[in-house]
Amino acid sequence: MGLGKDLHALESGRALLLAGVLIPSEKGETGHSDGDVLAHAVCDALLGAAALGDIGAFFPDTDSRWKDADSMALLRQCREAVRREGWRVANLDCVIELQAPMVFPYREAIRAALALALDADVSAVFVKAKTGEGLGPVGEGAAVAAEAVCLIEN
Ligand code: MG
Numbered sequence: 001m002g003l004g005k006d007l008h009a010l011e012s013g014r015a016l017l018l019a020g021v022l023i024p025s026e027k028g029e030t031g032h033s034d035g036d037v038l039a040h041a042v043c044d045a046l047l048g049a050a051a052l053g054d055i056g057a058f059f060p061d062t063d064s065r066w067k068d069a070d071s072m073a074l075l076r077q078c079r080e081a082v083r084r085e086g087w088r089v090a091n092l093d094c095v096i097e098l099q100a101p102m103v104f105p106y107r108e109a110i111r112a113a114l115a116l117a118l119d120a121d122v123s124a125v126f127v128k129a130k131t132g133e134g135l136g137p138v139g140e141g142a143a144v145a146a147e148a149v150c151l152i153e154n
Pocket of ligand 1: 006
């Protein structure tokens with residue numbers, strides 16, 4: 001079982017990506033890569049489950065190769081690293097923290113994108129979203145956060 005979490009600042013003129021799904025929004029995630037906060041949390045959950053390291057070790061933000069990187073491609077690389085060790089994803093559960101817009105209309109697309117990237121059945125992947133209740137960086141619309149737990153089996 002692995003746990004991952006991430007937070008990215010939101011800024012005008014950036015795309016808001018959640019597991020590669022483009023969410024129409026005035027503001028999107030900043031970051032060295034495309035900033036996909038959910039993809040990053042899932043990478044860390046997956047790598048952590050197999051005790052293989054973390055996203056910062058695999059894809060350092062000091063390396064220009066990962067500038068504007070497609071984070072779902074990074075996730076697929078993490079899946080392959082975990083698979084090489086003899087593991088497959090049994091279950092993934094995620095929480096997105098975003099004040100606005102509402103994530104609910106995009107949930108099924110996000111679940112499908114994660115299931116595809118992880119080579120898992122969509123019935124083993126779930127995604128929930130919460131607001132920040134108007135409090136803190138998430139509640140003020142300055143940031144988006146995500147948490148994920150991933151169960152792997154050999
Ligand atoms: Mg990140």
